[in-house]
Amino acid sequence: MSKSTPLLQHYSEIGAEIGEFANWRTPLWFTSNREEHIAVRSSAGIFDVTHMTRILVEGRDAEKLLQEKLTIDVQKIKSGKMKYSLMCNEAGGIIDDLTILKHPSIPERYIITSNAVTHDKVLRILKSSSQNLNVEIEDITFKTCLFAIQGPRSLEVVSKFTNLDLKNLKWFTSIETNIEGVETLLIRSGYTGENGYELLLWSWDIEKLKKIWNDIVKLGVTPCGLAARDSLRLESGYPLYGQDIDEETNPVEARLMFAVDMSKQKFTGKESIEKILREEGPKRFLVYFKCIERAIPRRGYQILDMNGRLVGEVTSGGFSFTLGIGIGLCYVKSDYAREGERLKLKVKDKEREIEITLNPIVPHRMKEA
């Protein structure tokens, strides 16, 4: 049985193309991938990302449980702040990438937002690890909705829905508010590389949610689907779980060590990651690339060195609407993971030159507002 956001019917009625993603029926685009993508880069767009998993972790031992399961130091998170973290297995493989938010006013309450595709797995792990602890794990995916307003105009737009001053709200920080009678956590956050705000709405009421959605759209905010979300995150270099990272990849090779606190006493996977850092060194790295010659990279395409030897593989690829070229994320052997390295992309029976970069293809601007 596929799941769906409360507003699916509404999106379908206004002409969105609906598709399936991680067992969710969700809008792929409302008008076109290009229009929606450009709207977010130049103005503002709104995404319904209710498909993402939301889990409440609450109780005296909440911090203890999260400290064990997550790679960042949960103790250091101040009330209202959010952090990006990984959850790893004993071998250091990535179980999921997620954000962890410490509630702004309710002590001992954390909210995890993780991927749709790992919903059952992450819940199962948290529940099974909490058996002897004083902590409650509650799946709030189906009683809350998540809207993301993204783009340079997002501050102006979202400010209209609250009396709070959002100018001083820092990136990855949340505040409590109320929109249309719906209890809301407003978080400055996003996945597009632009400034943006996410509304975690404590409601599943279609009429109320539709009103909020439509009121935002009326301000000239473009409804955006999953296709634009994917093309935007690709330009911003954000890995997608299940595609660029999974349990077969570790945070060292995925270059996600900024989300791993090795100074923490212990967490699941720490020893294995230490070993990778100390002994082996990563054999490959997840890097970005842009096509020098005309080509559109697709997942699974091979990367060759200038002598035609296989040195890597594309994990995500597509078209950059901002730059007008093909771009992607790929794993390449460590020796080739260098800024400016020229390699070749195998496109069927042809080879096309690409350039490796360690920085996002389109620079992040989320802190500019």
Next chain:
Amino acid sequence: MSEEFEVPSGYYYTREHEWVKVEKDKVRVGITDYAQKKLREIIFVELPNVGQKVKVNETLATIESVKASADVYSPVSGKVVEVNSKLIDNPELLNEDPYGEGWIAVLELLEEIKYEDLMDPDEYRRYIEDLEEMRVEE
């Protein structure tokens, strides 16, 4: 939601959604409205070289859209005598006008056209209706 697909007369069609228009001893080739709608936003096209010879069903061009990469197969055996170089900078012509400005190549025939392998507009219309019905049943 049912989509409308344009199938103009005066063209022959393939099962892979190319069209052929006979122009004296030459043929003009492109992709159908159904093909462009399925591919969605087309980002670029790799065209054949003028002078290149292709056999029937061999790859004539490659189209990249936001959704997928698709080969365009030659509906005839022939020699490429003209390509639509406008598509290099304006690949969206394939979406906007697939039977007109979005043509791909003109070929000089090296073999007789095998009409038995091609469909007329009525046959092609039925063919894509069947495809759409199968899609709905899925």
